[in-house]
Amino acid sequence: MRILDVDHASPSEAHALTGHLVEGEEVHFAFVSATGLILFTALRIVIVQREHLLDERLETSSYPYREVRHFSLTEGSALRTLRIWLGAEPQPLQLRAKEGADFGPLQRLLASRLG
Numbered sequence: 001m002r003i004l005d006v007d008h009a010s011p012s013e014a015h016a017l018t019g020h021l022v023e024g025e026e027v028h029f030a031f032v033s034a035t036g037l038i039l040f041t042a043l044r045i046v047i048v049q050r051e052h053l054l055d056e057r058l059e060t061s062s063y064p065y066r067e068v069r070h071f072s073l074t075e076g077s078a079l080r081t082l083r084i085w086l087g088a089e090p091q092p093l094q095l096r097a098k099e100g101a102d103f104g105p106l107q108r109l110l111a112s113r114l115g
Helices: 013-015 105-114
Strands: 003-005 008-009 027-033 036-041 042-050 060-062 067-076 081-087 093-098
Touching: 003 027, 008 013, 008 093, 013 027, 013 036, 027 105, 067 105, 081 105
Parallel strands: 003 093
Antiparallel strands: 008 027, 027 036, 036 042, 042 060, 067 081, 081 093
């Protein structure tokens, strides 16, 4: 998995960010980075990644919430990092955000979806 330096995006903007959502799929949280985006919907986690900043190829991965093995939050002086272990991936997806980012609501969503 990759490390994404993210900024919050409005869930209402999510449908404009990717064409990979099904009709009526509700987005709870959206994050954007220079190389991709990650959406937490009512159904799944959608990760869209570009290999390089100038690369036109995109890889879109979709994980149902049952694939979340565990997650952790690290809070430091300047950054907050949310790590999510998905499926059989050996390394977690890491979302890094600047101080002041609130991962609390997202943590509650993930906790409610853990089997």
